[in-house]
Amino acid sequence: MTDLPPYRILSHQIEGLNNVLKTQALAKSYGRIKAVKSLDLEVSEGAVFGILGPNGSGKSTTLSMLLGILTPDAGSFTWFGQAPEPALRKDIGALLEQPNFYPYLSARKNLEIACLIKECSTTRVNTVLEQVGLLPRAESAFKTFSTGMKQRLAIASALLADPKVLVLDEPTNGLDPQGIAEVRELIIAIAERGKTILLASHILDEVEKVCTHVAVIKQGQLLAQGSVLDILRNQHQVELRADDMAALEQALAGYAPAAQRRRDGNLIVLSMIGEPDGTALNRYLFEQGLVLSHLRIHKKRLEESFLEITAKA
Amino acid sequence: MMRLLRIEWNKIQPYRAFRILIGLYLVSFIALPYSMERIPFLQNWQQLFEFPTIWFSYYFGAEFLSFALAIIIITITTNEYSNRTFRQHIIDGLGRNDLVTGKLLLMAVLAAVLMVLFVVNGYIAGMINAFEADYSGAWIKAGYIPGFFLHTVGIMAFSFFLANLFRRTGLAIFAFIAWVFPVELILRGLLVGVAKDGGMISDRLPVAVIYSSNVNLGEMFSNPTAILNLNEFIPSSLGLENTLMKIGWTVVFFGLSWWMIRRRDL
Numbered sequence: 001m002t003d004l005p006p007y008r009i010l011s012h013q014i015e016g017l018n019n020v021l022k023t024q025a026l027a028k029s030y031g032r033i034k035a036v037k038s039l040d041l042e043v044s045e046g047a048v049f050g051i052l053g054p055n056g057s058g059k060s061t062t063l064s065m066l067l068g069i070l071t072p073d074a075g076s077f078t079w080f081g082q083a084p085e086p087a088l089r090k091d092i093g094a095l096l097e098q099p100n101f102y103p104y105l106s107a108r109k110n111l112e113i114a115c116l117i118k119e120c121s122t123t124r125v126n127t128v129l130e131q132v133g134l135l136p137r138a139e140s141a142f143k144t145f146s147t148g149m150k151q152r153l154a155i156a157s158a159l160l161a162d163p164k165v166l167v168l169d170e171p172t173n174g175l176d177p178q179g180i181a182e183v184r185e186l187i188i189a190i191a192e193r194g195k196t197i198l199l200a201s202h203i204l205d206e207v208e209k210v211c212t213h214v215a216v217i218k219q220g221q222l223l224a225q226g227s228v229l230d231i232l233r234n235q236h237q238v239e240l241r242a243d244d245m246a247a248l249e250q251a252l253a254g255y256a257p258a259a260q261r262r263r264d265g266n267l268i269v270l271s272m273i274g275e276p277d278g279t280a281l282n283r284y285l286f287e288q289g290l291v292l293s294h295l296r297i298h299k300k301r302l303e304e305s306f307l308e309i310t311a312k313a
Numbered sequence: 314m315m316r317l318l319r320i321e322w323n324k325i326q327p328y329r330a331f332r333i334l335i336g337l338y339l340v341s342f343i344a345l346p347y348s349m350e351r352i353p354f355l356q357n358w359q360q361l362f363e364f365p366t367i368w369f370s371y372y373f374g375a376e377f378l379s380f381a382l383a384i385i386i387i388t389i390t391t392n393e394y395s396n397r398t399f400r401q402h403i404i405d406g407l408g409r410n411d412l413v414t415g416k417l418l419l420m421a422v423l424a425a426v427l428m429v430l431f432v433v434n435g436y437i438a439g440m441i442n443a444f445e446a447d448y449s450g451a452w453i454k455a456g457y458i459p460g461f462f463l464h465t466v467g468i469m470a471f472s473f474f475l476a477n478l479f480r481r482t483g484l485a486i487f488a489f490i491a492w493v494f495p496v497e498l499i500l501r502g503l504l505v506g507v508a509k510d511g512g513m514i515s516d517r518l519p520v521a522v523i524y525s526s527n528v529n530l531g532e533m534f535s536n537p538t539a540i541l542n543l544n545e546f547i548p549s550s551l552g553l554e555n556t557l558m559k560i561g562w563t564v565v566f567f568g569l570s571w572w573m574i575r576r577r578d579l
Contacts, residue, residue: 067403086411088406096400102324102396
């Protein structure tokens with residue numbers, strides 16, 4: 001494993017710290033449609049926690065419940081170890097789905113209102129506008145902004161009270177490639193300052209690039225939760241075939257470097273712990289009296305991990 | 314409390330539709346006691362615009378204008394839904410109660426300011442119109458002053474309720490007009506026709522209470538003796554029952570709005 005992104009350095013600092021957020025059996029239905037089914041999440045301090053799932057998997061619904069917009073049908077959650085109450089949300093900066101501002105007010109006036117709500121100093125307005133590169137347009141009305149600028153203003157608003165936690169729902173939605181790169185850099189920069197970030201996204205690449213931890217959800221159900229390394233790591237895989245597949249399977253059962261074994265058509269696929277050694281594997285099997293007709297080593301791509309996890313549901 | 318008020322004021326003060334509507338309303342409201350006496354039909358009734366009946370006349374005329382207040386409240390409330398700013402306020406850390414309290418405070422302050430204006434402007438108009446410079450009886454019918462305050466709060470509470478119920482500006486304004494003109498009138502007619510004590514209920518419907526002319530104007534203008542004893546013909550206040558009913562409906566409308574905002578997914 002070369003070129004480690006910066007988050008890998010952070011991840012070891014996270015163990016054993018306090019929970020910022022904990023949900024217990026959180027559930028929400030819209031009529032007969034169950035948007036979120038009994039969700040248990042745990043986000044520790046300093047984590048960049050990704051909620052990964054396809055569109056309509058219940059990500060926004062979950063975040064809306066956590067931010068007090070939706071009332072859960074069942075279950076409970078705590079922020080900073082306390083039962084939810086409005087004042088706690090002042091320590092949470094959030095961007096949910098789309099930026100919500102008064103179209104006729106300037107960027108500055110909109111942020112000043114947010115300042116009054118969050119009870120923070122209005123001197124922060126310039127700081128955050130600068131941070132997202134909107135200071136030159138501070139006096140323009142929100143309705144004159146482009147999609148990207150609106151999104152950046154929403155991020156500025158989320159940063160306004162210098163919150164402990166940042167909740168971002170698809171923060172790169174509707175942005176151009178440059179804007180996406182900027183937002184991701186911003187998120188990483190904020191995370192490096194020790195903030196906890198909760199990021200919902202359907203883009204795997206985004207979660208992999210910025211998150212330390214991830215929860216994969218589909219149709220409102222939690223499929224997997226853990227560190228990005230564990231859940232979405234770039235595992236090496238070995239494909240094997242022999243004439244006597246039953247004997248091969250039996251022989252592989254005792255092969256220690258394989259973390260996981262599954263049948264895929266007429267192949268056996270091994271997920272390896274660490275760098276696979278093709279020679280050693282071949283020799284091991286030969287010693288068991290097996291001759292391979294196929295041996296291929298490849299890196300499992302993230303998409304495969306994701307599809308593997310979501311296909312199980 | 315001041316914080317919630319400041320939030321509300323920051324939202325509406327730069328809003329052009331608010332400025333225009335409140336501006337038009339204030340101009341009409343201030344001009345009202347000076348212009349009513351110029352209505353040809355009322356010219357023989359100069360006494361209406363002198364102390365102390367001026368309080369009744371001003372109240373009566375102002376009731377018509379408060380339609381503008383209804384539109385203002387509906388617009389600024391439904392805006393919160395269409396801009397999804399109620400939602401954002403919650404995310405930013407306001408409680409659902411704060412959303413209602415903020416608007417309630419704004420309306421209370423607006424109604425209080427208008428009441429002060431009502432008193433000052435009414436008194437000036439009364440002085441100008443006074444037959445002789447004797448203002449000793451100026452406050453005899455001052456009961457219409459709190460009556461005006463309660464009317465303003467009531468009409469705003471009703472508009473706020475409709476705005477929260479329909480969440481769309483056009484729909485809420487349409488509902489307001491529809492209720493004030495045909496719907497309640499039809500309902501009143503039906504109630505009186507159907508039930509024995511229908512009149513009891515029909516007089517207690519919201520518009521009947523909030524728009525409470527306690528003087529039968531038709532009778533007043535057709536009665537030749539009315540002009541001679543106008544002061545006796547026009548009561549000195551809207552009466553205890555109407556006052557309590559106004560407060561009652563205001564509480565009901567704010568209560569229902571509060572209930573909706575509390576329970577709803579925003």
